[in-house]
Amino acid sequence: EAGVTQFPSHSVIEKGQTVTLRCDPISGHDNLYWYRRVMGKEIKFLLHFVKESKQDESGMPNNRFLAERTGGTYSTLKVQPAELEDSGVYFCASSPLGSTMNTEAFFGQGTRLTVV
């Protein structure tokens, strides 16, 4: 069974450019989460989808970040325009609906974003 897949694995962009990160959750997982780890800090929650609906986006840093999950399958996280402080590793996680999340969430390998 395929795990959570994230694309690209690494992206280097210039300040002011746009970047789109993609996450393919495990098939059948309705819960999808985005997390981020910036250099030297802990992994922090960004937002939570249930199917195509945003349940909690309290962790989104500002309106330069836009997450979508059209059709309730894969999700994208767009950063526009990117700033230097957006550099970090972006993780996606998924779990089945009705799970306690903490016991059944699976993380992707992350996308390392470098803004120069």
Next chain:
Amino acid sequence: QKEVEQDPGPLSVPEGAIVSLNCTYSNSAFQYFMWYRQYSRKGPELLMYTYSSGNKEDGRFTAQVDKSSKYISLFIRDSQPSDSATYLCAMRFVQKLVFGQGTRLTINP
């Protein structure tokens, strides 16, 4: 003050040693307490979770929660070089996880 405090290390021990990893937290609303292991360039992988105060054992790993002190621990017995990784404590708040900074552990053969 961070909600979850974890010493980032690094921590280096010889093979076979008992390893103790710890986190403290400030939010009494945290419901579940987890330990994740993360290898380099990989995503976090759930090792263990507990709900109430007490101990939970799984093979060489023991998770301990003391809610009265807001303190959780992970013990690794008979540590192996393959246990070398970053260990992250995490706590559930509503539907999201709050992570500690992670402790980088190296087991030396």
